[in-house]
Amino acid sequence: MARREETTRICALTRAEKPVAALIRFVLGPDGVLVPDTEAKAEGRGVWISLSRDAVAEAVKKKVFARSLKSEVRLPDDLPGLTQLRLEQRYLNALGMARKAGQLTFGATKVRSLIDTGNLIALITATDAAADGRSKMVGPLKALHYAAAEEEINGFEVPHFELLSSEQMGLALGLENVIHAALTRGAAAQAAVEKARRLALYTAKPTEKDTDRLAVDGDLLPEATDERREIHG
Template sequence: MRIEATEIGETKGQPATDTLRRCAVTRVQRPKDDLIRFVLGPDGTVVPDLKEKLPGRGVWLTAAHETVAQAVKRKVFSRALKAEAKASEGLADQVGALLTETALQALGIANKAGNVVFGHTKVEQALGAGSGKGHVVALIHASDAADDGCRKLDGKARATTEGRGFPTVRAFSADELSLASGRPNVIHAALIPGGAARKFLAAASRVERYRMGPSAFADRYGLDTD
Protein backbone atom coordinates (compact mmCIF):
# COMPACT_ATOMS: atom_id res chain seq x y z
CA MET A 1 0.00 0.00 0.00
CA ARG A 2 1.31 3.44 -0.88
CA ILE A 3 -0.53 6.67 -0.22
CA GLU A 4 0.92 9.73 -1.87
CA ALA A 5 1.15 12.67 0.51
CA THR A 6 -0.74 15.72 -0.70
CA GLU A 7 -0.31 18.07 2.22
CA ILE A 8 3.40 18.06 3.12
CA GLY A 9 4.31 21.34 1.51
CA GLU A 10 5.52 19.92 -1.79
CA THR A 11 6.65 22.39 -4.41
CA LYS A 12 7.74 21.18 -7.86
CA GLY A 13 8.22 17.69 -6.49
CA GLN A 14 10.38 18.76 -3.52
CA PRO A 15 9.20 19.22 0.10
CA ALA A 16 9.34 22.77 1.39
CA THR A 17 12.13 23.43 3.89
CA ASP A 18 9.77 24.26 6.76
CA THR A 19 8.17 20.79 6.51
CA LEU A 20 11.48 18.97 7.07
CA ARG A 21 12.78 17.81 10.43
CA ARG A 22 15.91 15.87 11.42
CA CYS A 23 15.52 12.54 13.20
CA ALA A 24 17.40 12.62 16.52
CA VAL A 25 18.46 8.98 16.07
CA THR A 26 19.33 8.58 12.38
CA ARG A 27 20.20 12.27 11.82
CA VAL A 28 18.39 12.01 8.47
CA GLN A 29 16.18 14.91 7.42
CA ARG A 30 12.68 13.86 6.37
CA PRO A 31 9.24 15.44 5.76
CA LYS A 32 7.31 15.95 8.99
CA ASP A 33 4.72 13.37 7.96
CA ASP A 34 7.48 10.72 8.10
CA LEU A 35 8.42 11.58 11.69
CA ILE A 36 6.83 11.75 15.13
CA ARG A 37 7.29 14.60 17.59
CA PHE A 38 7.88 13.93 21.29
CA VAL A 39 7.76 16.37 24.20
CA LEU A 40 8.22 16.26 27.96
CA GLY A 41 5.10 16.00 30.06
CA PRO A 42 4.72 17.97 33.33
CA ASP A 43 6.20 15.03 35.25
CA GLY A 44 9.25 14.74 32.99
CA THR A 45 7.88 11.74 31.09
CA VAL A 46 8.36 11.54 27.32
CA VAL A 47 5.01 11.97 25.56
CA PRO A 48 4.31 11.28 21.85
CA ASP A 49 2.75 14.33 20.19
CA LEU A 50 1.07 12.76 17.17
CA LYS A 51 -0.95 15.89 16.37
CA GLU A 52 2.08 18.17 16.84
CA LYS A 53 0.15 20.53 19.10
CA LEU A 54 1.64 20.01 22.56
CA PRO A 55 3.68 22.90 23.99
CA GLY A 56 7.37 22.81 24.78
CA ARG A 57 10.59 21.83 23.12
CA GLY A 58 10.14 18.84 20.83
CA VAL A 59 12.35 16.05 19.55
CA TRP A 60 11.61 14.38 16.21
CA LEU A 61 12.11 10.70 15.41
CA THR A 62 11.57 8.72 12.22
CA ALA A 63 8.12 7.16 12.53
CA ALA A 64 9.33 3.58 12.98
CA HIS A 65 9.06 1.21 15.93
CA GLU A 66 12.75 0.33 15.71
CA THR A 67 13.78 4.01 15.78
CA VAL A 68 11.70 4.86 18.84
CA ALA A 69 13.02 1.77 20.62
CA GLN A 70 16.60 2.84 19.82
CA ALA A 71 15.92 6.33 21.14
CA VAL A 72 14.80 4.88 24.47
CA LYS A 73 17.75 2.48 24.69
CA ARG A 74 20.33 5.15 23.81
CA LYS A 75 18.74 7.82 26.05
CA VAL A 76 18.36 10.15 23.09
CA PHE A 77 15.47 12.10 24.60
CA SER A 78 17.46 13.54 27.52
CA ARG A 79 20.23 14.73 25.19
CA ALA A 80 17.90 16.16 22.56
CA LEU A 81 15.59 17.86 25.05
CA LYS A 82 18.49 19.00 27.27
CA ALA A 83 16.62 17.83 30.34
CA GLU A 84 16.10 14.66 32.34
CA ALA A 85 13.56 12.66 30.36
CA LYS A 86 11.85 9.50 31.58
CA ALA A 87 11.13 7.28 28.58
CA SER A 88 9.29 4.03 29.21
CA GLU A 89 10.78 0.85 27.76
CA GLY A 90 7.40 0.26 26.19
CA LEU A 91 7.26 3.66 24.47
CA ALA A 92 7.65 2.21 20.97
CA ASP A 93 4.72 -0.14 21.56
CA GLN A 94 2.70 2.73 23.05
CA VAL A 95 3.22 4.83 19.92
CA GLY A 96 2.24 1.90 17.70
CA ALA A 97 -0.97 1.44 19.67
CA LEU A 98 -1.81 5.14 19.37
CA LEU A 99 -1.23 5.11 15.60
CA THR A 100 -3.42 2.03 15.26
CA GLU A 101 -6.15 3.63 17.35
CA THR A 102 -6.02 6.78 15.21
CA ALA A 103 -6.33 4.78 11.99
CA LEU A 104 -9.24 2.68 13.25
CA GLN A 105 -11.05 5.81 14.43
CA ALA A 106 -10.56 7.21 10.91
CA LEU A 107 -12.09 4.02 9.48
CA GLY A 108 -15.11 4.48 11.73
CA ILE A 109 -15.53 8.04 10.47
CA ALA A 110 -15.18 6.89 6.84
CA ASN A 111 -17.85 4.28 7.48
CA LYS A 112 -20.26 6.87 8.90
CA ALA A 113 -19.54 9.08 5.88
CA GLY A 114 -20.57 6.27 3.54
CA ASN A 115 -17.06 5.79 2.17
CA VAL A 116 -16.81 2.06 2.93
CA VAL A 117 -18.58 -1.06 1.66
CA PHE A 118 -18.22 -4.33 3.59
CA GLY A 119 -18.24 -7.99 2.69
CA HIS A 120 -16.72 -10.06 -0.11
CA THR A 121 -19.85 -9.95 -2.26
CA LYS A 122 -20.37 -6.20 -1.97
CA VAL A 123 -16.70 -5.53 -2.68
CA GLU A 124 -16.98 -7.68 -5.81
CA GLN A 125 -20.05 -5.73 -6.85
CA ALA A 126 -18.23 -2.43 -6.31
CA LEU A 127 -15.39 -3.67 -8.50
CA GLY A 128 -17.60 -5.27 -11.14
CA ALA A 129 -19.13 -4.02 -14.36
CA GLY A 130 -16.47 -1.33 -14.68
CA SER A 131 -17.69 0.42 -11.56
CA GLY A 132 -14.32 -0.06 -9.88
CA LYS A 133 -12.90 2.75 -11.97
CA GLY A 134 -13.53 5.90 -10.00
CA HIS A 135 -15.77 4.14 -7.50
CA VAL A 136 -13.18 2.22 -5.45
CA VAL A 137 -9.96 3.77 -4.18
CA ALA A 138 -8.60 0.95 -2.01
CA LEU A 139 -9.27 -2.53 -0.69
CA ILE A 140 -9.15 -3.59 2.96
CA HIS A 141 -8.37 -7.17 3.96
CA ALA A 142 -8.16 -8.32 7.55
CA SER A 143 -4.63 -9.34 8.49
CA ASP A 144 -6.02 -12.77 9.41
CA ALA A 145 -8.12 -13.12 6.24
CA ALA A 146 -7.76 -16.28 4.13
CA ASP A 147 -5.28 -15.74 1.29
CA ASP A 148 -7.65 -17.22 -1.29
CA GLY A 149 -10.34 -14.62 -0.70
CA CYS A 150 -7.79 -11.81 -0.85
CA ARG A 151 -6.31 -13.12 -4.11
CA LYS A 152 -9.73 -13.26 -5.76
CA LEU A 153 -10.58 -9.67 -4.90
CA ASP A 154 -7.09 -8.40 -5.73
CA GLY A 155 -7.29 -10.16 -9.09
CA LYS A 156 -10.66 -8.58 -9.84
CA ALA A 157 -9.22 -5.19 -8.87
CA ARG A 158 -6.30 -5.65 -11.28
CA ALA A 159 -8.67 -6.67 -14.06
CA THR A 160 -10.75 -3.56 -13.43
CA THR A 161 -7.74 -1.24 -13.54
CA GLU A 162 -5.81 -2.83 -16.43
CA GLY A 163 -3.33 -4.49 -14.09
CA ARG A 164 -2.66 -1.58 -11.72
CA GLY A 165 -4.91 -2.66 -8.88
CA PHE A 166 -5.67 -0.53 -5.84
CA PRO A 167 -3.83 0.24 -2.60
CA THR A 168 -4.51 -2.61 -0.18
CA VAL A 169 -4.69 -2.28 3.60
CA ARG A 170 -3.81 -5.42 5.60
CA ALA A 171 -2.67 -3.80 8.83
CA PHE A 172 -5.65 -4.69 11.04
CA SER A 173 -7.25 -7.88 12.30
CA ALA A 174 -10.86 -8.85 11.68
CA ASP A 175 -11.66 -8.07 15.31
CA GLU A 176 -10.14 -4.58 15.00
CA LEU A 177 -12.00 -3.88 11.74
CA SER A 178 -15.25 -5.16 13.21
CA LEU A 179 -14.95 -3.02 16.33
CA ALA A 180 -14.06 0.10 14.34
CA SER A 181 -16.95 -0.30 11.90
CA GLY A 182 -19.54 -1.56 14.37
CA ARG A 183 -20.16 -4.61 12.17
CA PRO A 184 -19.62 -8.29 12.92
CA ASN A 185 -16.88 -10.37 11.29
CA VAL A 186 -15.38 -7.79 8.89
CA ILE A 187 -12.91 -9.60 6.64
CA HIS A 188 -13.02 -7.59 3.39
CA ALA A 189 -14.04 -4.03 2.59
CA ALA A 190 -13.57 -1.42 -0.11
CA LEU A 191 -13.10 2.32 0.24
CA ILE A 192 -15.23 4.65 -1.86
CA PRO A 193 -13.82 8.08 -2.85
CA GLY A 194 -14.18 10.80 -0.23
CA GLY A 195 -12.21 12.90 2.20
CA ALA A 196 -12.79 10.48 5.08
CA ALA A 197 -11.49 7.58 2.97
CA ARG A 198 -8.31 9.50 2.14
CA LYS A 199 -7.70 10.26 5.81
CA PHE A 200 -8.06 6.61 6.73
CA LEU A 201 -5.68 5.54 3.96
CA ALA A 202 -3.05 8.01 5.12
CA ALA A 203 -3.41 6.85 8.73
CA ALA A 204 -3.27 3.16 7.75
CA SER A 205 -0.19 3.77 5.62
CA ARG A 206 1.51 5.40 8.62
CA VAL A 207 0.73 2.36 10.78
CA GLU A 208 2.27 0.03 8.22
CA ARG A 209 5.40 2.18 7.81
CA TYR A 210 5.79 2.36 11.59
CA ARG A 211 5.60 -1.40 12.01
CA MET A 212 7.85 -2.27 9.08
CA GLY A 213 10.35 0.58 9.22
CA PRO A 214 10.95 2.95 6.29
CA SER A 215 13.52 0.75 4.52
CA ALA A 216 11.42 -2.43 4.54
CA PHE A 217 8.32 -0.45 3.59
CA ALA A 218 10.17 1.16 0.65
CA ASP A 219 11.58 -2.19 -0.48
CA ARG A 220 8.16 -3.84 -0.46
CA TYR A 221 6.53 -1.09 -2.50
CA GLY A 222 9.47 -0.06 -4.70
CA LEU A 223 9.81 3.42 -3.18
CA ASP A 224 12.72 5.83 -2.92
CA THR A 225 13.71 6.54 0.70
CA ASP A 226 15.98 9.50 -0.08
Protein backbone atom coordinates in the same frame (compact mmCIF):
# COMPACT_ATOMS: atom_id res chain seq x y z
CA MET B 1 13.04 26.16 -0.98
CA ALA B 2 10.76 27.69 1.64
CA ARG B 3 8.29 24.86 1.18
CA ARG B 4 11.02 22.32 1.93
CA GLU B 5 11.98 24.12 5.14
CA GLU B 6 8.35 24.12 6.29
CA THR B 7 7.75 20.43 5.64
CA THR B 8 10.96 18.77 6.80
CA ARG B 9 12.53 18.01 10.16
CA ILE B 10 15.67 16.32 11.41
CA CYS B 11 15.41 12.77 12.73
CA ALA B 12 17.04 12.91 16.17
CA LEU B 13 18.28 9.34 15.76
CA THR B 14 19.88 9.43 12.31
CA ARG B 15 20.31 13.21 11.95
CA ALA B 16 18.83 12.89 8.46
CA GLU B 17 16.48 15.57 7.19
CA LYS B 18 13.15 14.06 6.15
CA PRO B 19 9.63 15.16 5.20
CA VAL B 20 7.36 15.31 8.27
CA ALA B 21 5.18 12.58 6.72
CA ALA B 22 8.13 10.21 7.18
CA LEU B 23 8.61 11.11 10.85
CA ILE B 24 6.75 10.98 14.15
CA ARG B 25 6.99 13.56 16.92
CA PHE B 26 7.40 12.91 20.65
CA VAL B 27 6.84 15.35 23.51
CA LEU B 28 6.87 15.36 27.30
CA GLY B 29 3.43 15.05 28.82
CA PRO B 30 2.27 17.13 31.82
CA ASP B 31 3.54 14.38 34.14
CA GLY B 32 6.99 14.43 32.55
CA VAL B 33 6.52 11.12 30.70
CA LEU B 34 7.43 11.04 27.02
CA VAL B 35 4.46 10.37 24.73
CA PRO B 36 3.97 10.12 20.96
CA ASP B 37 2.42 13.27 19.51
CA THR B 38 0.73 11.52 16.59
CA GLU B 39 -1.02 14.69 15.41
CA ALA B 40 2.20 16.75 15.74
CA LYS B 41 0.22 19.54 17.40
CA ALA B 42 1.15 19.33 21.08
CA GLU B 43 2.78 22.37 22.66
CA GLY B 44 6.37 22.32 23.79
CA ARG B 45 9.61 21.13 22.34
CA GLY B 46 9.34 17.96 20.32
CA VAL B 47 11.68 15.22 19.20
CA TRP B 48 11.24 13.85 15.68
CA ILE B 49 12.10 10.22 14.90
CA SER B 50 11.79 8.31 11.64
CA LEU B 51 8.36 6.70 11.28
CA SER B 52 9.47 3.17 12.12
CA ARG B 53 8.98 0.95 15.14
CA ASP B 54 12.61 -0.14 14.87
CA ALA B 55 13.77 3.49 14.83
CA VAL B 56 11.75 4.33 17.95
CA ALA B 57 13.15 1.28 19.74
CA GLU B 58 16.68 2.27 18.74
CA ALA B 59 16.09 5.83 19.94
CA VAL B 60 15.05 4.48 23.34
CA LYS B 61 18.09 2.22 23.51
CA LYS B 62 20.50 5.05 22.66
CA LYS B 63 18.77 7.55 24.99
CA VAL B 64 18.15 9.91 22.11
CA PHE B 65 15.15 11.60 23.75
CA ALA B 66 16.99 12.77 26.87
CA ARG B 67 19.89 14.01 24.78
CA SER B 68 17.61 15.91 22.39
CA LEU B 69 15.50 17.47 25.13
CA LYS B 70 18.56 18.15 27.30
CA SER B 71 16.73 16.97 30.38
CA GLU B 72 15.82 13.85 32.28
CA VAL B 73 13.10 11.95 30.47
CA ARG B 74 10.73 9.36 31.88
CA LEU B 75 9.81 6.74 29.31
CA PRO B 76 6.75 4.46 29.30
CA ASP B 77 7.49 0.76 29.65
CA ASP B 78 7.00 0.12 25.91
CA LEU B 79 7.28 3.32 23.87
CA PRO B 80 7.37 1.53 20.48
CA GLY B 81 4.25 -0.42 21.42
CA LEU B 82 2.47 2.65 22.78
CA THR B 83 3.27 4.54 19.58
CA GLN B 84 1.84 1.74 17.47
CA LEU B 85 -1.29 1.68 19.62
CA ARG B 86 -1.79 5.42 19.14
CA LEU B 87 -1.37 5.08 15.36
CA GLU B 88 -3.84 2.19 15.34
CA GLN B 89 -6.35 4.25 17.29
CA ARG B 90 -6.06 7.14 14.85
CA TYR B 91 -6.60 4.75 11.94
CA LEU B 92 -9.63 3.11 13.57
CA ASN B 93 -11.12 6.50 14.46
CA ALA B 94 -10.69 7.59 10.85
CA LEU B 95 -12.40 4.41 9.62
CA GLY B 96 -15.27 5.19 11.97
CA MET B 97 -15.60 8.68 10.50
CA ALA B 98 -15.51 7.24 6.97
CA ARG B 99 -18.27 4.83 7.89
CA LYS B 100 -20.44 7.66 9.24
CA ALA B 101 -19.85 9.55 5.99
CA GLY B 102 -20.95 6.55 3.95
CA GLN B 103 -17.45 6.10 2.50
CA LEU B 104 -16.62 2.67 3.96
CA THR B 105 -18.10 -0.51 2.48
CA PHE B 106 -18.06 -3.97 4.11
CA GLY B 107 -18.56 -7.51 2.84
CA ALA B 108 -16.79 -9.59 0.23
CA THR B 109 -19.48 -9.26 -2.45
CA LYS B 110 -19.83 -5.48 -2.16
CA VAL B 111 -16.07 -4.94 -1.96
CA ARG B 112 -15.42 -7.16 -4.97
CA SER B 113 -17.99 -5.15 -6.94
CA LEU B 114 -16.16 -1.93 -6.10
CA ILE B 115 -12.88 -3.45 -7.27
CA ASP B 116 -14.44 -4.60 -10.54
CA THR B 117 -15.72 -1.09 -11.26
CA GLY B 118 -12.69 0.73 -9.87
CA ASN B 119 -14.88 2.74 -7.50
CA LEU B 120 -12.63 2.54 -4.45
CA ILE B 121 -9.60 4.40 -3.17
CA ALA B 122 -8.28 1.66 -0.86
CA LEU B 123 -8.81 -2.03 -0.14
CA ILE B 124 -8.72 -3.19 3.48
CA THR B 125 -8.20 -6.81 4.52
CA ALA B 126 -8.05 -8.19 8.05
CA THR B 127 -4.71 -9.70 8.99
CA ASP B 128 -6.48 -12.95 9.92
CA ALA B 129 -8.38 -13.23 6.63
CA ALA B 130 -8.32 -16.66 4.97
CA ALA B 131 -5.78 -16.98 2.17
CA ASP B 132 -8.37 -17.86 -0.46
CA GLY B 133 -10.58 -14.93 0.51
CA ARG B 134 -7.62 -12.60 0.37
CA SER B 135 -6.58 -13.81 -3.08
CA LYS B 136 -10.10 -13.23 -4.40
CA MET B 137 -9.65 -9.55 -3.62
CA VAL B 138 -5.96 -9.05 -4.34
CA GLY B 139 -6.10 -10.74 -7.73
CA PRO B 140 -8.77 -8.42 -9.18
CA LEU B 141 -7.04 -5.42 -7.57
CA LYS B 142 -3.81 -6.27 -9.36
CA ALA B 143 -5.78 -6.70 -12.58
CA LEU B 144 -7.25 -3.24 -12.03
CA HIS B 145 -3.78 -1.76 -11.71
CA TYR B 146 -2.63 -3.65 -14.79
CA ALA B 147 -5.57 -2.34 -16.83
CA ALA B 148 -4.82 1.22 -15.74
CA ALA B 149 -1.20 0.81 -16.78
CA GLU B 150 -2.27 -0.61 -20.16
CA GLU B 151 -4.48 2.43 -20.70
CA GLU B 152 -1.61 4.67 -19.57
CA ILE B 153 -3.63 6.22 -16.75
CA ASN B 154 -0.92 8.05 -14.83
CA GLY B 155 -1.04 8.16 -11.04
CA PHE B 156 -3.70 5.48 -10.68
CA GLU B 157 -3.16 3.42 -7.55
CA VAL B 158 -5.48 1.73 -5.08
CA PRO B 159 -3.46 0.75 -1.98
CA HIS B 160 -4.19 -2.44 -0.09
CA PHE B 161 -3.84 -2.36 3.68
CA GLU B 162 -3.52 -5.36 6.00
CA LEU B 163 -2.92 -3.74 9.36
CA LEU B 164 -5.43 -4.96 11.95
CA SER B 165 -7.34 -8.12 12.81
CA SER B 166 -11.03 -8.61 12.04
CA GLU B 167 -11.76 -8.39 15.77
CA GLN B 168 -9.91 -5.09 16.20
CA MET B 169 -11.78 -3.48 13.32
CA GLY B 170 -15.09 -5.01 14.30
CA LEU B 171 -14.89 -3.77 17.89
CA ALA B 172 -13.97 -0.25 16.79
CA LEU B 173 -16.72 -0.09 14.19
CA GLY B 174 -19.43 -1.77 16.24
CA LEU B 175 -19.59 -4.86 14.05
CA GLU B 176 -19.04 -8.53 14.80
CA ASN B 177 -16.06 -8.90 12.49
CA VAL B 178 -14.63 -7.05 9.53
CA ILE B 179 -12.73 -9.18 7.02
CA HIS B 180 -13.01 -7.22 3.77
CA ALA B 181 -13.70 -3.51 3.42
CA ALA B 182 -13.16 -0.73 0.92
CA LEU B 183 -12.88 3.03 1.19
CA THR B 184 -14.68 5.03 -1.48
CA ARG B 185 -14.14 8.59 -2.62
CA GLY B 186 -14.56 11.38 -0.08
CA ALA B 187 -12.67 13.50 2.40
CA ALA B 188 -13.27 11.17 5.35
CA ALA B 189 -12.10 8.15 3.38
CA GLN B 190 -8.99 9.98 2.18
CA ALA B 191 -8.16 10.88 5.77
CA ALA B 192 -8.44 7.19 6.69
CA VAL B 193 -6.07 6.29 3.85
CA GLU B 194 -3.47 8.72 5.17
CA LYS B 195 -3.74 7.28 8.70
CA ALA B 196 -3.37 3.79 7.24
CA ARG B 197 -0.25 4.82 5.33
CA ARG B 198 1.42 6.06 8.48
CA LEU B 199 0.57 2.92 10.43
CA ALA B 200 1.80 0.77 7.53
CA LEU B 201 5.10 2.63 7.42
CA TYR B 202 5.58 2.38 11.18
CA THR B 203 5.01 -1.37 11.35
CA ALA B 204 6.74 -2.31 8.08
CA LYS B 205 10.39 -2.16 7.17
CA PRO B 206 10.52 0.06 4.09
CA THR B 207 13.76 1.26 2.56
CA GLU B 208 14.90 4.86 2.93
CA LYS B 209 13.86 5.49 -0.68
CA ASP B 210 10.35 4.15 -0.06
CA THR B 211 9.92 6.31 3.04
CA ASP B 212 10.95 9.46 1.20
CA ARG B 213 8.64 8.69 -1.70
CA LEU B 214 5.71 8.34 0.67
CA ALA B 215 6.45 11.73 2.16
CA VAL B 216 7.02 13.53 -1.14
CA ASP B 217 4.41 11.94 -3.36
CA GLY B 218 1.91 10.85 -0.73
CA ASP B 219 1.84 7.38 -2.26
CA LEU B 220 2.69 4.16 -0.50
CA LEU B 221 4.36 1.78 -2.90
CA PRO B 222 2.38 -1.34 -3.88
CA GLU B 223 5.12 -3.49 -2.33
CA ALA B 224 4.40 -1.88 1.05
CA THR B 225 0.68 -2.65 0.85
CA ASP B 226 -0.27 -5.58 -1.33
CA GLU B 227 2.71 -7.65 -0.18
CA ARG B 228 3.03 -6.33 3.36
CA ARG B 229 3.69 -9.77 4.83
CA GLU B 230 6.78 -10.11 2.62
CA ILE B 231 8.15 -6.81 3.91
CA HIS B 232 7.96 -8.10 7.44
CA GLY B 233 10.06 -11.10 6.44
